[in-house]
Amino acid sequence: MLSARALNLQRITASSSSRTFATAVADAASGVRVAAVDFGQPTSAVTVLVKAGSRFQNKEGVANVLKNFAFKSTAKRSAIGTVREAELYGGLLSASLGREHLALTAEFLRGDEAFFVDVLSSFVTSARFTRHELEEYVKPLVESDAEAVASNPATRALEAAHALAFRSGLGSSLFAPAHNDINVADIKAFASSAFAKGNVAVIGTNIDSSTLNKLVEQSFTAATAAEGSTAAPASKYFGGETRLEGSGGPQTLFIGFGAEGAPSAELAALAAHLSTQPSVKWSKSLSPIATAIPEGAQVQSVYLPYSDASLFGLLVQAESVGGVKEAAKVAVEALRNAAKGLKEEEVKGAVARAKFAAASGVESREGLVNVLGAKIFAGSEVSVESTLSAFDKVNAASFSKAVSSLISAKPTLVTVGDSLNLPHTDELGF
């Protein structure tokens, strides 16, 4: 009995490991890239990924406004029609913005794909962008986004760090300025450049790839969207220091470094090595930082890979300035030790954790879209195996080389809170 079950299990794992994650990437006749994968689960999701992240915006905050304009009135249906009809079908519509991509997602029960693909495509091809919707629905959302980030020191620190590290492009904020003069013409101009055919990809999960292909072809060929795709200038790392006032929330310090070029497995391993997230609940992690920082202080390792650059850093937070100072010292020392070289087994452990995080991230829908999104526009093979196999090549020598070249660059330091007393870059030894 037991052996039969074990055998069965083995067969399942064997068949699933042979399956590629995305079964097809087709340049549909419409010129839109399509990838679909079917895990056999009861709800489907379709994500329209547009190269309309904040790095492509031509005016500060336009990308955020465009995100909040999602699912408002189009030539086909009004805003209320979209919402009510989606409710009747029992689906969820959401939009999220990254520095690279704008993702419009519909989650729904199997069988309702025709309606939801139509909702997504009609926004891309025929959104009306009316002035009264901007004033009545969109501006309040944009303001609440900006307000939420203003009261979150960690996000403020990361936004400022991007601006320092990359200046333009990746440096532009995900959020709109509190006082902006974005009007409908700006949004229309940005949308018409962003919704070009080469900028749009459709990723479906739990949906048959031929069905999705057909629907995409139907709904996107009618598009008047222009050919071609937008290209941003290559990212360049600068670095620097800035100190922001912050009232409320913990004292925050971000010390980071940027790397140009495609994201590397070594930096992901470094993030895993320094991560203070324990593998067992209610315990301390084995990270060199976790055991040495004072009680109440937090250090998070932040690794943000983008298509042509990545930002690595440590986010230090504590209630008191003293706690931040001490924890930052510990964190920087751990970073320097990693650059000097780690023991082979330490590197192996870090690589294993990073690989697990990458592999398990793909199991969630958002994680899968993130991974596929990066690849689908690069035109590389759309599978997750190549991401994971990159970790196998990491060894102690390549690890320490990557880390030392990372920290040889000019650091990016952001403090949020008590600007007078939080440490400066030179006080951290850079």
Place this chain on the structure above:
Amino acid sequence: MFGPLGFSLAPYIQSSKTLTSWVKPLANWYANAAGYRQYGFKYDDLLVEENEPVQKALSRLTPREHYDRAFRLKRASQASILHKPLEKNEWTPAAEDVRYLKPHVLEVMKEDAERHKWDTVVVEKK
């Protein structure tokens, strides 16, 4: 039929070429004789605004349209106090007497109708 814009035969008359050619001179004469142009108004300034659709439509005017409307109302109030129409050069020319508010009111009424439709929709399983 009796929405915020009131009852109108204009669509029917405009659909017929003969009827239009007969009624138009009369309509133009009436619009001038009504006297609102002599006080610098546009026709949509006279629209009854004490109801929700028109209030919402007013909120959708551009800042410039808002300012101009307020200016016309104030100037006309002053003229009313003086019991005298404006100087002739300040009268609204027929070309400027456009329905700047009507499209917004129609849009709001359409939205209200659609909301009512979705609020009372009966869903049938196929």
